[in-house]
Amino acid sequence: MSAVVLLVVAILAGVAAVQVPPLVKNKMWRELAAFTVYMLLGAALCIPQAMGIRLPNPTKTIEAIFRPLAELMR
């Protein structure tokens, strides 16, 4: 666990600490669920990168799909 990972986790925890209590207080469960899903997505994108793991790159996927058409642009 490097310092960067700790920093990312701290940021995530900070965001959750600020956003969750008002949602629970106002019983906005739907918003809370959406918030949680988005936070998990964000964590899944940020934490591995902070640890130096290379995630699959969406640009590469898009480039692969559109390669035949993109060749026409060259």
Next chain:
Amino acid sequence: MKATTKPRISSGQLLALMVNFLLASAFIIIPSAVVGGAAQDGWLCVLLALMAAVPLARLYPALSEVFPGKSLVEACREALGHTIGTVLATCFLWFALHLGALVVRNFGDFLVVTLLPGTPQVVIHGLTMVVVVAGLLGGLEVLSRLNQMTILVVLPSVALFLLLCLTIRHVDLGRLLPPLEQGIGPVLKTSLVPLTFPFGETVLFTMVTPYLQWGKDASRVWISSLILGGTLLVLATVVVTACFGPQAASRLYSVHSLARCVSIGAFVERMEVFPVIIWMCTGLTKIGVCLYAFVSGSAQLLGLRQQSPLVLPSALIMTGLSMLLYDNVTEQLDFARYTWPVYSPLFEVGLPLLLLIVGKLARRQGR
């Protein structure tokens, strides 16, 4: 109450938002990209793209006439039913998120390459997102008021910058000759780049126009902002070509290189702050609009009462994605020149056109 809190913005604010949105990354990247494709005819490509974008400026506002008060995401569900509508709306949200991440990435790349070579890129991305989030947590109105202030900096900077560039000794409009040296083919092909890169991207404003105070103005605002932003892009390309000729393509950020050449009596120098100021002001707006489109679209899709809880997590997703997109700056230019012009029309033309046709048909049957 299904709807999230509806912001209200005036036509003037929308115009300012759109002009800044159009200038953002395009002002820095488009000159190099079009000169790379069409040599000295690059400015013609931008001009052609501008003309081709006028029908788009009719198409997008027409959507809010067929689906009054509905954003593109809501219109998807109304026109295509719950399942297909949700799938297509999700794709559109991906487009907004991806575009936002690309702009963040451009923002970071530009600052790292030109200004802050020693700073880790993630720091720049993170701090940018902090500013954008601070604006967006207050809603769209806050972002548009912030934008009203920055455009007062941007437009004079652009004008002054272009004027200053004309004082560069080796600027020679003769470098724009001969026109159409390679025939019209490369020009037409390359004009797809500016058509999809700044002009078509205004499709994201279909998430904003339902909240216009005077809805009927949308089309006029759209066209005026395209003309204003587009003209500035044409002028920038002309000046860049007049200074560097077709070699401008070999420069990554030709507008920035251009600014470095300004030297009046060895006294007025180091004008490269101008592109950086323009880039910072407009970039924040563009990232803000992309993030807003993603957040409000998600809230509408998920039926949330409030969209502000999604702003921070979405900003995290965007930052994470922006760090992932490219391995280096050349890849980014390659993507902007070859893949983006064929990938983005799906969302910029395909989806709105489909919705418009389905909406009109449904209306006719309803009568």
